[in-house]
């Protein structure tokens with residue numbers, strides 16, 4: 522048996538491309554929602570609090586029997602003070618041989634997390650935004666904001682991209698770093714008024730996005746607030762919108778926006794991909810993303826396959 526390989530940040534970045542990842546994620550989301558244990562076994566993430574450090578460690582094991590993929594992601598995430606220089610999320614993914622249990626690879630999970638999360642949000646927009654969408658608003662200016670900007674501008678042709686952060690320096694840094702057209706906004710209201718697609722990627726634990734500012738028919742990809750008592754969206758938005766999730770079980774366990782608002786989950790994204798639930802593009806839609814092990818599993822397998830091809 523070959524010893525395990527270590528594939529770290531820069532190499533993962535150079536091997537993981539949206540054009541390969543998006544089709545693989547669409548298939549994986551469909552398999553997850555088919556509830557066939559020969560396709561995907563992925564329990565809801567178990568978390569242990571790192572109380573002293575205001576954080577959590579999440580353990581995300583996944584087995585895809587038909588595809589022969591066995592992985593676990595270890596992810597630590599923190600409630601950081603706004604403007605903190607420390608990372609909010611750190612992760613590693615291990616890829617195992619399901620036949621023998623030996624370790625094939627250890628990979629940096631931060632690039633995988635940033636890339637696959639943005640790719641899944643883009644899939645939600647592809648399925649749920651209204652036709653002819655022109656304006657994208659991104660709330661937050663951290664790692665996820667960057668990866669969402671990259672994939673959304675690569676996949677779609679928005680006429681305008683707006684960004685907001687509570688920290689003005691955050692907006693300035695973001696504008697400098699993305700190297701493409703983007704308009705900095707001084708308030709959430711300014712960023713989201715008239716926007717067709719809104720991405721929330723903040724570290725907030727209280728609502729930042731309010732229904733009263735949103736044009737009916739907009740699509741919201743809500744990526745932050747991944748604890749049962751954390752929020753990014755207000756109750757009215759959650760109750761008025763048609764709510765889609767990545768995992769129903771995960772959302773009912775981890776999403777403060779769903780649990781505390783009492784909103785009803787209409788469907789998983791995989792149900793829409795499988796054709797068993799409708800995509801209500803004409804209505805205001807929320808895709809509540811919490812992140813799933815199956816997304817990391819297909820990403821890690823892609824990275825490993827590309828790594829082997831290049832050897």
Ligand SMILES: NC(=O)c1ccc[n+]([C@@H]2O[C@H](COP(=O)([O-])OP(=O)(O)OC[C@H]3O[C@@H](n4cnc5c(N)ncnc54)[C@H](O)[C@@H]3O)[C@@H](O)[C@H]2O)c1
Pocket residue numbers: 598601602603604608609610634635638661662663664665666686687688691722723724725726729744745746747810811812813
């Ligand atoms: N759904 C998923 O799969 C998934 C995956 C990774 C990260 N996340 C979550 O996405 C969010 C962003 O992650 P990141 O890695 O980009 O973090 P980051 O620290 O790089 O960026 C966080 C951004 O949120 C802003 N922010 C922090 N506190 C805020 C507050 N109280 N109000 C408004 N803005 C605030 C910061 O200024 C920054 O712009 C986090 O909540 C993280 O847990 C979700």
Ligand SMILES: O=C(O)[C@@H]1CCCCN1
Pocket residue numbers: 596598610634747811812813
């Ligand atoms: O699926 C994930 O990887 C993330 C990590 C941070 C918290 C939310 N979920």
